[in-house]
Amino acid sequence: MATVTLKDLRKSFGPDEVIHGIDMEIADGEFIVIVGPSGCGKSTLLRMVAGLETVTGGEVLIGGERANDKEPMDRDIAMVFQNYALYPHMTVAQNMGYGLKIAGLSKPEIATKVEAAAELLQLDGLLDRRPKQLSGGQRQRVAMGRAIVREPSVFLFDEPLSNLDAKLRVQMRLEIKELQSKLGVTALYVTHDQVEAMTMADRMIVMNAGVAEQIGTPMEVYETPQSLFAAQFIGSPAMNVLDARIEGGRVMLGDVAVAETGKRAGPVKLGLRPEHVAPDAEGPLAMEVLLAEPLGANTLLHGRLAGTEIAFTASLQGVHLASHGGEAMRFGVDPVDCHLFDPETGHRL
Amino acid sequence: MEKRVTFRGWMLPLLLIAPQVFISAVFFFYPAGQAVWQSLFIPDPFGLSTQFVGMGNFEYLFGDRHYRASFYTTALFSILVTLASMIPALFLAVLADRLIKGSGVYRTLLIWPYAVAPAVAGVLWLFMFNTRVGVVSWYLGQLGYDWNHVLNGSEAMGLVVVASAWGRISYNFLFFFAALQAVPRSVIEAAAIDGARFWRRFFTIVLPLLSPTTFFLLVVNVVYSFFETFGVIHTITSGGPQQATTILVYKVYSDGFVGQDLGSSSAQSVVLLLVVGLLTVLQFKFIEKRVHY
Ligand SMILES: Nc1ncnc2c1ncn2[C@@H]1O[C@H](COP(=O)(O)OP(=O)(O)OP(=O)(O)O)[C@@H](O)[C@H]1O
Numbered sequence: 301m302a303t304v305t306l307k308d309l310r311k312s313f314g315p316d317e318v319i320h321g322i323d324m325e326i327a328d329g330e331f332i333v334i335v336g337p338s339g340c341g342k343s344t345l346l347r348m349v350a351g352l353e354t355v356t357g358g359e360v361l362i363g364g365e366r367a368n369d370k371e372p373m374d375r376d377i378a379m380v381f382q383n384y385a386l387y388p389h390m391t392v393a394q395n396m397g398y399g400l401k402i403a404g405l406s407k408p409e410i411a412t413k414v415e416a417a418a419e420l421l422q423l424d425g426l427l428d429r430r431p432k433q434l435s436g437g438q439r440q441r442v443a444m445g446r447a448i449v450r451e452p453s454v455f456l457f458d459e460p461l462s463n464l465d466a467k468l469r470v471q472m473r474l475e476i477k478e479l480q481s482k483l484g485v486t487a488l489y490v491t492h493d494q495v496e497a498m499t500m501a502d503r504m505i506v507m508n509a510g511v512a513e514q515i516g517t518p519m520e521v522y523e524t525p526q527s528l529f530a531a532q533f534i535g536s537p538a539m540n541v542l543d544a545r546i547e548g549g550r551v552m553l554g555d556v557a558v559a560e561t562g563k564r565a566g567p568v569k570l571g572l573r574p575e576h577v578a579p580d581a582e583g584p585l586a587m588e589v590l591l592a593e594p595l596g597a598n599t600l601l602h603g604r605l606a607g608t609e610i611a612f613t614a615s616l617q618g619v620h621l622a623s624h625g626g627e628a629m630r631f632g633v634d635p636v637d638c639h640l641f642d643p644e645t646g647h648r649l
Numbered sequence: 650m651e652k653r654v655t656f657r658g659w660m661l662p663l664l665l666i667a668p669q670v671f672i673s674a675v676f677f678f679y680p681a682g683q684a685v686w687q688s689l690f691i692p693d694p695f696g697l698s699t700q701f702v703g704m705g706n707f708e709y710l711f712g713d714r715h716y717r718a719s720f721y722t723t724a725l726f727s728i729l730v731t732l733a734s735m736i737p738a739l740f741l742a743v744l745a746d747r748l749i750k751g752s753g754v755y756r757t758l759l760i761w762p763y764a765v766a767p768a769v770a771g772v773l774w775l776f777m778f779n780t781r782v783g784v785v786s787w788y789l790g791q792l793g794y795d796w797n798h799v800l801n802g803s804e805a806m807g808l809v810v811v812a813s814a815w816g817r818i819s820y821n822f823l824f825f826f827a828a829l830q831a832v833p834r835s836v837i838e839a840a841a842i843d844g845a846r847f848w849r850r851f852f853t854i855v856l857p858l859l860s861p862t863t864f865f866l867l868v869v870n871v872v873y874s875f876f877e878t879f880g881v882i883h884t885i886t887s888g889g890p891q892q893a894t895t896i897l898v899y900k901v902y903s904d905g906f907v908g909q910d911l912g913s914s915s916a917q918s919v920v921l922l923l924v925v926g927l928l929t930v931l932q933f934k935f936i937e938k939r940v941h942y
């Protein structure tokens with residue numbers, strides 16, 4: 301168990317800088333999710349912590365010690381790879397025991413630890429199989445087992461669930477989270493799935509193009525996104541972003557006042573989460589529904605704001621039987637659910 | 650529906666396979682049959698008449714000290730050639746695999762020796778090690794070492810092994826390099842995180858994953874060293890000194906065409922035929938049951 305500190309961490313491949321300076325303090329035992337779109341540098345960031353990529357600038361501290369120049373094996377970490385990276389020629393038991401064998405443990409010690417891990421991960425009957433003879437979910441568990449037997453201070457996960465089907469993903473997500481809190485190990489978890497990020501993270505880093513757009517708890521990021529990018533990336537369906545103006549202390553969408561605000565007058569981006577608008581015959585937002593998607597617990601309405609080409613999505617509780625294409629609806633918004641962003645910088649106002 | 654071409658007559662099909670049949674017949678079945686036939690006879694010293702001796706040639710052969718020595722020489726030679734061509738190839742492949750830039754250049758350069766015919770390679774090495782004008786033997790002389798593969802059997806063996814293995818390194822390198830590139834990067838990284846340093850990773854992860862390639866190359870190189878090194882041996886040592894480099898194939902040639910003992914030479918080629926057969930069976934068995942991970 302250890303803290304991890306990133307100080308202005310930078311990475312360049314040749315002349316291209318892909319990580320532009322990330323600062324973060326990770327507490328002991330914290331579960332941190334690094335989330336962002338493909339190519340934003342999540343894996344690169346994780347691999348710098350692992351020691352698989354050299355650090356171009358800044359510092360990585362693990363347990364308070366500078367780790368920049370340490371080899372991966374000297375960092376007291378374990379990593380679970382997206383493709384699991386099991387040793388194909390070894391049995392499950394050998395896969396899990398490899399690190400212990402290198403560490404010089406005796407055979408009985410290794411066997412005890414491997415069996416304990418196997419029991420924890422429900423791999424008991426599979427110890428003599430080769431990775432080839434396992435299902436995707438079982439391989440995933442073996443990869444986890446290999447990480448936990450060595451009792452590292454930090455777990456690193458690089459999209460460990462992305463090769464599993466949706467149902468298994470939900471199950472493993474819970475198991476990983478449970479396991480991590482049971483072991484109390486600091487974890488860094490990379491994913492591009494915002495649901496994983498929301499459900500697993502103690503805190504998350506929302507990354508975009510090599511920059512940490514926001515670092516915070518899932519609810520902080522959801523409720524007070526610090527940038528347009530974080531606002532749109534976290535939350536499903538994505539937040540509606542509309543061009544608006546502030547005039548005389550009111551947020552104006554065209555000629556309609558949506559909410560009161562104390563912010564300075566001028567053009568703004570108005571963010572409204574689909575689930576934060578409510579049907580209201582007197583409401584300021586008029587929407588022309590083009591398509592209704594009933595999802596069971598809620599219904600998504602896709603359409604545009606009346607009289608414009610601006611796309612708008614609303615999410616209503618329950619089955620909304622009345623909704624159909626071409627219907628006109630009005631919605632009201634609570635001012636606290638209006639997110640205002642600077643149109644130039646994308647920063648929250 | 651199965652799609653197959655049906656011929657009405659049998660003349661055209663026969664015509665179509667004729668070239669292959671003809672080549673096999675002329676260059677394989679006829680000489681092989683001749684060898685088997687001739688191995689049962691002894692010609693008189695003037696080649697005017699032959700006498701049927703049954704298994705006599707074989708009995709004589711296996712009683713012959715020189716023939717048994719040639720078996721030993723062949724075994725030693727093929728082990729050395731196989732090792733001398735595979736280990737450096739693997740080493741070079743590992744080095745080239747570690748390169749991020751420029752591995753293409755090394756690959757190209759390392760393939761060139763393969764394009765040199767064995768006999769030409771033999772002449773090349775012979776020039777370098779020539780006891781009177783050779784560059785290398787002159788340098789060795791400067792260092793106080795008196796190189797003379799014409800008289801020294803071990804030196805002769807060393808030289809033909811090096812000359813035979815040299816071109817093969819390229820061939821083996823290609824296979825090893827391709828196999829190394831196919832080892833998933835993340836598996837190596839996982840081993841690094843598990844605590845294994847470079848050589849440990851190499852021996853416990855990389856080498857086992859290369860084993861299908863290694864085994865394939867082993868078989869191919871042994872077959873090569875048995876049969877395709879004739880040119881090298883003929884140009885460099887002609888089997889000498891004192892038969893120190895007379896491998897089985899070379900003995901077939903020297904007994905048959907130099908010694909004119911066609912009976913014995915034929916018996917030897919029959920033995921060799923069986924050895925090839927055995928090695929081929931081994932190889933096919935292996936390719937069928939290739940170790941896949
Ligand atoms: N070895 C490399 N050489 C050059 N550029 C690289 C290298 N590895 C990654 N990059 C670049 O760095 C950027 C970040 O890559 P990275 O793999 O970290 O993305 P990611 O966020 O993990 O994406 P994904 O979700 O698709 O895995 C990308 O633009 C990528 O092209």
Ligand SMILES: [Mg+2]
Binds near residue numbers: 342343344
């Ligand atoms: Mg990635």
